[in-house]
Amino acid sequence: xxxxxxxxxxxxxxxxxxxxxxxxxxxxxxxxxxxxxxxxxxxxxxxxxxxxxxxxxxxxxxxxxxxxxxxxxxxxxxxxxxxxxxxxxxxxxxxxxxxxxxxxxxxxxxxxxxxxxxxxxxxxxxxxxxxxxxxxxxxxxxxxxxxxxxxxxxxxxxxxxxxxxxxxxxxxxxxxxxxxxxxxxxxxxxxxxxxxxxxxxxxxxxxxxxxxxxxxxxxx
Numbered sequence: 776x777x778x779x780x781x782x783x784x785x786x787x788x789x790x791x792x793x794x795x796x797x798x799x800x801x802x803x804x805x806x807x808x809x810x811x812x813x814x815x816x817x818x819x820x821x822x823x824x825x826x827x828x829x830x831x832x833x834x835x836x837x838x839x840x841x842x843x844x845x846x847x848x849x850x851x852x853x854x855x856x857x858x859x860x861x862x863x864x865x866x867x868x869x870x871x872x873x874x875x876x877x878x879x880x881x882x883x884x885x886x887x888x889x890x891x892x893x894x895x896x897x898x899x900x901x902x903x904x905x906x907x908x909x910x911x912x913x914x915x916x917x918x919x920x921x922x923x924x925x926x927x928x929x930x931x932x933x934x935x936x937x938x939x940x941x942x943x944x945x946x947x948x949x950x951x952x953x954x955x956x957x958x959x960x961x962x963x964x965x966x967x968x969x970x971x972x973x974x975x976x977x978x979x980x981x982x983x984x985x986x987x988x989x990x991x992x993x994x995x
Contacts, residue, residue, distance in 0.1 A: 779963050779993040781986055782807035782840055782949070784973030785831060786822055793827075796977065797834045803986045807838040807862075809951070809971045814845040817869055818918035825858060832859035840909075840969075842890055842951065844917050845869065849876055856883035864888030864911045864949075867895055877906045888949070892917060893925050897935040904944045909969070910935060915952030924953030929965045936966030956985075956992055963993045 783805050788796035800808060810828060815821040822844075832839060841860040843851070848865040855863050863885045870876045873889065880887040888909035889900060893916060900907065912931060915922035932948055939946045949969035950962050959970055972989060979985035 777968070778806075779967070779990075780806035780969040781989050781993070782809040782969055782971045783976045783982075783986060784809045784811060784951070784971050786811045787973030787977040789977070790823075793830065794834055796982075797831060799983055800986075801834070801836045803983045804990045805837065805986045807840040807969070808835050809973075810839060810841045810860075812841060812843050812845060813918060817846045817866065818844045820918040825854060828855075828858045828860070835859075838862065840864070840888075840949075842888075842911055843869075844890070849879060852876075852879050852883055856885055860885055862886040862888050862909055864890045864909060866890045866892070866917075867899060868892055874903055874906060877903065881906075890917075890951075891931075893927070897931055897938060900935070901938055901942070904938055904942045904946055907944070907946050909947045909949055911949045911951050911971075912967075913952055914950050914954070917952075922953055924955075924958055929961060932962060932965040932967055956988060959989055959992050960995075 783800050811822050813820050813822040838861045840862040842864045846869050863880045867889050877887040886908035889907050890911035892913050914924050914928040947968040950967045951971035954970045954972045955975045976982050976985050
């Protein structure tokens with residue numbers, strides 16, 4: 776059975792001590808860095824942009840998993856590749872020509888991901904699932920950290936897993952939002968491969984130990 780992955784969300788890090796928090800992730804049992812890019816248009820919040828990602832990339836020693844919560848993501852695909860993104864996820868709701876966008880991401884040598892808002896049906900991915908390396912399932916409404924987990928996510932993960940299996944695809948399922956030690960094992964049981972954890976990790980007394988506990992919880 777493949778190893779389940781933990782991706783701490785850098786949005787919840789302490790930006791006054793960003794290098795310290797990046798080194799913490801480097802030295803922890805975490806697998807990926809999850810980077811949220813928000814434009815204040817697609818979601819009601821603005822996060823950080825290219826210079827911060829560039830700074831993170833200079834210190835990060837693990838996979839950089841970028842989640843674009845922006846309109847018209849196609850404009851920036853080449854830039855994110857140049858800044859060191861390994862995975863690039865675009866929102867289904869922001870892409871008029873999703874298949875073309877996925878091809879453009881892959882052409883730049885990145886893994887292509889699709890993010891889904893809580894109200895968006897997984898069935899909409901049936902026709903392109905073979906072209907998707909990663910589905911980032913939002914388990915909170917995107918835009919702000921620290922929100923409560925939406926319980927319907929378990930059902931959506933199971934439905935998506937069925938679509939992946941039916942189409943003989945190798946797509947990974949990532950769950951983003953409200954992930955804690957209370958729902959991690961249940962999410963993996965439903966079919967999740969990657970868990971994004973932000974506030975739960977960075978607000979913990981010992982973030983590195985929290986990552987270690989999550990990792991053992993999902994791979995036990």
